[in-house]
Amino acid sequence: MPPGKRVGFAVMGLGRLSLEEILPAFAECKAARPVALVSGSPEKARVVAAQYGIAPESVYGYDEVHRLSENPEVQAVYVVTPNGLHRDNVLAVAKAGKHVLCEKPMANTSAEAREMVEACRKAGVRLMIAYRCQYEPFNRETVRLVRSGELGRPRVLEATNTQVQGPADQWRLKAPLAGGGALPDIGLYCLNGVRAVLGEEPVEVFARIVNPEGDARYADIDETTVFMLRFPSGAIANCATSYGAHESKDLRVRLERGWIDLENAFAYRGQRMRIARRKGESESVEELRLGAKNQFALEIDHFAECILEGREPRTPGEEGVQDHLLMEALYRSAREGVPVAI
Numbered sequence: 001m002p003p004g005k006r007v008g009f010a011v012m013g014l015g016r017l018s019l020e021e022i023l024p025a026f027a028e029c030k031a032a033r034p035v036a037l038v039s040g041s042p043e044k045a046r047v048v049a050a051q052y053g054i055a056p057e058s059v060y061g062y063d064e065v066h067r068l069s070e071n072p073e074v075q076a077v078y079v080v081t082p083n084g085l086h087r088d089n090v091l092a093v094a095k096a097g098k099h100v101l102c103e104k105p106m107a108n109t110s111a112e113a114r115e116m117v118e119a120c121r122k123a124g125v126r127l128m129i130a131y132r133c134q135y136e137p138f139n140r141e142t143v144r145l146v147r148s149g150e151l152g153r154p155r156v157l158e159a160t161n162t163q164v165q166g167p168a169d170q171w172r173l174k175a176p177l178a179g180g181g182a183l184p185d186i187g188l189y190c191l192n193g194v195r196a197v198l199g200e201e202p203v204e205v206f207a208r209i210v211n212p213e214g215d216a217r218y219a220d221i222d223e224t225t226v227f228m229l230r231f232p233s234g235a236i237a238n239c240a241t242s243y244g245a246h247e248s249k250d251l252r253v254r255l256e257r258g259w260i261d262l263e264n265a266f267a268y269r270g271q272r273m274r275i276a277r278r279k280g281e282s283e284s285v286e287e288l289r290l291g292a293k294n295q296f297a298l299e300i301d302h303f304a305e306c307i308l309e310g311r312e313p314r315t316p317g318e319e320g321v322q323d324h325l326l327m328e329a330l331y332r333s334a335r336e337g338v339p340v341a342i
């Protein structure tokens with residue numbers, strides 16, 4: 001698509017994800033281009049703007065978001081700030097009349113998430129939550145294959161997302177900015193991933209949180225959360241997330257007539273997918289090869305195409321609300337030590 005026809009994005013929050021993944025991904029987009037920045041660090045923003053050919057006058061502070069309404073080049077804003085700021089940021093962008101792509105987790109609570117959906121609806125702008133794995137080709141193929149019924153009904157799923165989280169002086173370990181610990185940050189990929197694969201909603205959830213004793217970093221947030229989701233079809237998902245265990249990001253689906261192992265399912269790259277198929281007494285195992293694609297570019301292009309074609313995105317705000325409701329039920333289950341019916 002010629003640059004003039006592409007959807008112009010402002011990127012809000014120039015942290016690690018924006019600088020290392022999102023801004024570089026625009027080079028692989030077909031329907032989107034970066035045209036503005038919103039940042040609380042003017043010096044950094046000036047350098048980044050120059051790197052991406054963004055005009056200096058298209059760099060805004062957080063208190064200038066209302067001025068985006070005067071910039072016709074900006075059609076959408078990608079909110080990439082700490083979780084606890086998403087609500088205020090999205091409300092400000094909606095008020096400026098721009099479409100919003102918001103990083104996960106959507107907010108700190110389901111109440112905030114609902115408020116964001118409502119604000120965007122009232123402002124007549126589209127809202128998408130950046131569940132990048134739902135745009136990543138191997139995850140898409142897992143969804144397709146499971147739902148095709150070729151391997152029979154899915155019975156047991158396992159999803160793991162762990163990575164060691166470092167020093168205490170970061171917003172991810174502070175409840176007001178993070179909203180929680182490993183569960184909303186990385187366990188969310190397990191939760192959202194198994195819901196996407198099965199295409200149904202859990203009717204019962206159960207969780208246990210185990211935090212290291214005497215570690216002040218985990219006084220208010222969860223370090224290790226293991227949780228189970230039971231679905232109406234009878235499928236069960238066992239999920240585990242931790243800020244204390246070495247990186248592991250895998251999704252496994254066990255079905256009546258086969259299995260799917262997706263290594264690095266929730267990673268930025270490096271997915272490896274093996275599929276076992278049972279035919280009579282024999283079993284064949286195939287490794288699926290797909291061309292490498294940048295999942296951030298696919299996600300951004302999806303939202304751009306939805307804006308251009310007036311369609312609802314695959315992962316709208318309601319998807320974020322549902323995950324927050326489920327995470328709240330998981331935290332309640334862990335607190336009370338009992339399964340919670342949904």
Ligand code: NDP
Pocket residue numbers: 012013014015016017018038039040041044080081082083085103104105130132171185
């Ligand atoms: P960083 O801490 O690296 O960056 C956050 C940026 O937000 C800062 O650099 C700053 O940018 C801005 N900011 C505004 N207010 C604050 C504040 N009070 N404290 C800290 N930063 C502030 O975080 P990430 O880039 O890792 O994460 C940003 C968002 O992206 C989060 O919601 C996170 O969950 C999500 N994320 C998603 C991933 C995915 O794979 N989809 C992976 C990693 C993160 P500036 O100086 O320009 O104002």
